[in-house]
Amino acid sequence: MNSTINNVVLVVDDSPESLGMLNVALNTAGYTALVALNGVQALAIAEKVEPDIVLMDAIMPELDGFETCKQFKHLFPAVPVIFMTGLTDSEDVVKGFEAGGVDYVTKPISTDEVLARIKAHLNTAKLALSAQSALDHAGKNVFCVDNKGKLAWATPQVYELIEKVFPAENTPWQQIEPQIESWLATENRANLELSADESALQVIYERKQDELHLLRLAKAKTQRTPKHLQDALPITKREAEVLYWLSHAKTNWEISQILEMSPRTVNKHLEQIFKKLAVDNRTAAAAISIRVLETD
Structure with a gap:
């Protein structure tokens, strides 16, 4: 998701009137609206600025919404697409879902309904992104702490490493927390060394996620001679x-x-x-x- 500007909504419709109405409604609701009059233009815009969600007109000349959606989902599989259609035939609704759409609204458009659908699907997309992030780190030596260094969660591999390095400690995390808190309070993001006897671990800063810090644990490299x-x-x-x-x-x-x-x-x-x-x-x-x- 875009973190430097408001959530970006790409509206694709060959009707200037519909584009104008939706542009005003989206901007008023606090979204950043991008508009395209056809599928080719929409794909070109998306390659420059990845949207967070797309409102796609189903019926457009040349490249229709269904084909545009297929091409768009190939480029941005995680971005939700909501179809706007005047068609009520169930076959066309199914066609929209088969093309990669997640929802549809019927014309004439109700801006309140569209805004509600956008909010719901953006929240779902954020949850999916968070879940994907967790899956990406599954099996890795990563853990999350708050600003005080207090552990929020950790992978099993992290617990194993900590127990190996601090075998004599009944509560190793209580020993580590103050070190991490002091480290996080500085602007220095050099790796933090955690040492015990002859063993050593490094804490590597990954990124901040909401109010938590995502960190990675690695074995400190032995000085070779x-x-x-x-x-x-x-x-x-x-x-x-x-x-x-x-x-x-x-x-x-x-x-x-x-x-x-x-x-x-x-x-x-x-x-x-x-x-x-x-x-x-x-x-x-x-x-x-x-x-x-x-x-x-």
Whole structure:
């Protein structure tokens, strides 16, 4: 839904009189109205400004409302379409629903009825969007808190991670809440570190939803060292140190300064590294090193 302007209603009707009447009624009710005289124009407008709901005339020349609705729903499947029709035949009503419409009103239009239908379907669409958001995060390490850091809800994965990191705590959330509250009170959105013993978690800010903050929990990355390279690869301690700095894009001369050895010695270590890793250049060796260092 559009959060920077009022709910946008796209009205599609080949009758200027109907457009004028609905435009006034919608603006008076606090909506932002966009108008189109035909289906092609409506699709062009929607591609520039996505509406929150559409009022669609069923019978229009060239591209009728049913076909326009099909094309529109292909582009914006979540946006509700209400048909406006003078037809009372049930087959045409069914045709509107089959095209993707969610409701219909009959002409001559009652503005009060149209406004009531719009309000109802916008509320339904918002609930559907909220449900979709929850489904999108299902199975992920996300949770919601209020401004005080108090937990509103969390996925099972979040509870598992918290219990692993704070196994000795009977009420870990009481310990975490003040940290989150202080973090939310600042404008700094750098990740919040939650540490216990040798384990650590990061709280990552996702977005604000109504009066709640949607947050994500992630394991803090372990600081990798040359020892990780030595343990993972068939190389010596000194070769691991050379490879470590190679993966940080250091030149031979820079590596020699850091490790306090001559550039020639660095070169000899690199020759052994290339041989042991079965590669023939610095880039390939660095790629292997980076893969190891970035592995959780």
